[in-house]
Amino acid sequence: MTEKNTLLKNATLYTESGVIENGYIKLVDHHISDVGSMENLTAEDDFNTFNLPDDYKIIPGMIDVHIHGVNGADTMDATPEALKTMAKTLPREGTTSFLATTMTQNRDAIEKALLNAGKFITDEQEPGYAEIIGIHLEGPFINKERAGAQPIEHITDPNLELFKKWQTIAQHTIKLVTLAPEQPGATELIQHLKTHNVIASIGHSDATFEQVELAIQEGLSHVTHLYNQMRGLHHREPGVVGAALLKEELMVEIISDGIHSRPEAVQLAFQAKKADRLVLITDAMRAKCLKSGTYDLGGQKVTVEDDRAFLEDGTLAGSVLTMDQAFKNMIEFSGCSIPEAIAMSSTNPAKELGLCNKKGSIAIGKDADVVVLDEENKVAMTFCKGYLAFQKGDEKE
Numbered sequence: 353m354t355e356k357n358t359l360l361k362n363a364t365l366y367t368e369s370g371v372i373e374n375g376y377i378k379l380v381d382h383h384i385s386d387v388g389s390m391e392n393l394t395a396e397d398d399f400n401t402f403n404l405p406d407d408y409k410i411i412p413g414m415i416d417v418h419i420h421g422v423n424g425a426d427t428m429d430a431t432p433e434a435l436k437t438m439a440k441t442l443p444r445e446g447t448t449s450f451l452a453t454t455m456t457q458n459r460d461a462i463e464k465a466l467l468n469a470g471k472f473i474t475d476e477q478e479p480g481y482a483e484i485i486g487i488h489l490e491g492p493f494i495n496k497e498r499a500g501a502q503p504i505e506h507i508t509d510p511n512l513e514l515f516k517k518w519q520t521i522a523q524h525t526i527k528l529v530t531l532a533p534e535q536p537g538a539t540e541l542i543q544h545l546k547t548h549n550v551i552a553s554i555g556h557s558d559a560t561f562e563q564v565e566l567a568i569q570e571g572l573s574h575v576t577h578l579y580n581q582m583r584g585l586h587h588r589e590p591g592v593v594g595a596a597l598l599k600e601e602l603m604v605e606i607i608s609d610g611i612h613s614r615p616e617a618v619q620l621a622f623q624a625k626k627a628d629r630l631v632l633i634t635d636a637m638r639a640k641c642l643k644s645g646t647y648d649l650g651g652q653k654v655t656v657e658d659d660r661a662f663l664e665d666g667t668l669a670g671s672v673l674t675m676d677q678a679f680k681n682m683i684e685f686s687g688c689s690i691p692e693a694i695a696m697s698s699t700n701p702a703k704e705l706g707l708c709n710k711k712g713s714i715a716i717g718k719d720a721d722v723v724v725l726d727e728e729n730k731v732a733m734t735f736c737k738g739y740l741a742f743q744k745g746d747e748k749e
Contacts, residue, residue: 357381358738359399360724361390363408366694368713377410379720382479382737387714404724408732411694412713413448413721414675415701417528417631418488418577418605420453420649421638427452427487428650430464435472439481441641443734443741445674448721449483449711451528453635455650456491456502459514463521470523480739483721485705486527489518490576493541494556495532500581501669502556503650510537512544519550527705530555530576533567546571551704553605556581557592564595568602574704575604577635578621579613580668597624603704605633608681609673611660615685622682627692631700632678637661637670676723676731683729 358379365375367387376393378386404410420426425437435452442450452469454462466487473484491502493510508514510531519526528551531538545552554564555576560583564572575582575596583591596604597620604625608618612635621630634640639647639656647654647661654661654669661669679693688696694713702712710719720738723731734742 357399358720358735358740359396359401360404360410360722361393361401362406363404363410363724365410365714366412366691368715371691374406375410377714377722379722379735379738382720384714384716384718384720384722386716402733405727407727409690409725409729410714411446411690411723411725412698413711413719413723413734413736414446414632414679414697415485415705415711416442416447416450416634416675417701417705418453418490418633419447419450419636420455420670422636422640424638424642426638426649427454427469428457428461428465430461430468432468432472432476435469435484436476436478436481439477439484442482442675443736444641444731446676446679446723446725446731446734447482448723448734448736448741449485449707451486451488452484453488453490456494456499456506457650458506462492463518466518466522466526470521470525473525474523480736480741482736482741485707486525487522488528488530489526490530491556493529493531493535493538495535495558497558498532498556498581498583500556501649501652501654501663501667503652509535510541512537512541515541515544526550528553528574532557532559533570533572534559534563538567539570542567542570542572549706554582554592554596558583559592561590561595564592564599568599573601573603575602577612577633578604578606579617580607597621600629603629603631603700605631607635607671607673608632608678608685609659609671610681610685612668612671615681618682618685619687622686622688627688627695628700630696631704632675632682632693632697634673634675634678635671636673640672640674676725676729680729
């Protein structure tokens, strides 16, 4: 990790205003201070300089709005150590910002996780780590018929007063809420979320197409892990999937691992929504970065083998996907361009969360959250607000 002013040069830069071949970028005082073509580079003396291979690329830091855990840690552990482990580990895969994601549990467990995350976000973040930019509350306001790996016994109807209590406990750091809009109490909660600039997302839902349309009118604007645990597409009832693909108002998450959704389904989503209405996520759980074996997810036994995480009954239970692999897979599955993959992994979530003035693209004045990709689009270096948070070869640190 270094906090000296940094100069990266000779690589291809994917900036907010276009692609710069053989370019450079300067990181000063935690921000991007300059970008340009090498022929215009001046004043190198006061920089820690990296001469990159000419087939390397520099892209904005990735933002994962749906991640439960990694490297043995989980948001629901409700400890600062767990969140620190997540924040330290995620730069390996190019993630520089994320929403710490909870899951359906008993109220005491959720409140402990929210209290811990809110305090960590407000008071305990450290330089050189991925930044936790808020909380994603996934459940318990969902439909038991579409529970997936969310424990059914703790699922409850949407409850505005309970959410207000939880937002206070979390020091107003809850930024996204996954809920089932067809459940009693959902309309009131969605309206409240819209009014208070919290993203209302449909997920773990059995809503009809018409119910989704009504929820959009109330303020619903996001879809949690497209295809998974939602009413599917039928030609006489398009369901949640049909609404997600058709409605321009909805920003749509997708787990592009080829497991949660076949490559062809990922391609379909891209063709329907285009790059500006999709968000790449991992939905990863604590086993990511660890060996195959048995792990815990919300008190349930999860087996991880062959890059699949599943409950004893075979239900998929999150993923072990990394953001850089999601980025590469999206290009392979959909045929999208690198700028389009950047939109889905960085720009769109920043816009949704109201952070596009600081994050989501490479532009002068924005946070120095940048990722260097090698010739195979694997992460070679990650900078979090100008600090070198990861360098290839450091994986075992």
